Amino acid sequence: MAGIGPISQDWEPVVIRKKTPNAAAKKDEKAVNAARRSGAEIETVKKSTAATNKSASSSTSLNTRKLDEETDVLAHERVPTELKKNIMQARMDKKLTQAQLAKLINEKPQVIQEYESGKAIPNQQIITKLERFLGVKLRGKK
Template sequence: MAGIGHITQDWEPVVIRKKAPNAAAKKDEKAVNAARRSGAEIETLKKSTAGTNKAASSSTSLNTRKLDEETENLSHDRVPTELKKAIMQARMDKKLTQSQLAQMINEKPQVIQEYESGKAIPNQQIITKLERTLGAKLRGKK
């Protein structure tokens, strides 16, 4: 091994320390007493809702009670009978199937089927597309 030069070893001391105590160890009674003896600062906090589930239950009880007392049945608006019949009649006059009409307005055939059966929730954009494509006024004077 010619030309490498003088090889020396440089030894530096390695210091191994214990890990700092985690949060649970800091709360341990022995650790607190040891800190008191050594004169370290000790911080104590009293939590206002410690050990209770008050914060989680207080905000929902009022809403829960209101919902329990509610007697009104709420539901989405459905396609009116007049609109169902108008869509079907206009489609039949143009001699189109539900699938063909759906393709013309860039919607799924299921959408047309739901509108004609009355199960759909009315969407003004879809109704406007249907009116344009079928060339008929589907909405009444509302």
């Protein structure tokens, strides 16, 4: 450790200046005013796409048209009638309520209710749990 002097750091302030966003507009304005004073002819043109995102608006109208022309009705797959009847029958054979069955498979009672009413989107993991705890094959051939 001998021979190493104290460590010093050289801290100098660094100043970063940004140009104001209106700097270009002010220069253009000054040039226009100077041209007016000198009597030169000035032509101004208003951009029709000013302050808009033209590419986004044109693609939006195309997408809107495609959606309007679309005839397919898209919906999530629901629990088949046969499956919901099988779940309900197996649960009643075991003399379990929806809440008790839900507790057995570590799901919310609402999940069992949705499966039995046919509103749920089928999840193979939940169906497998139901088959295991009810001791019945719910899907496929019996």
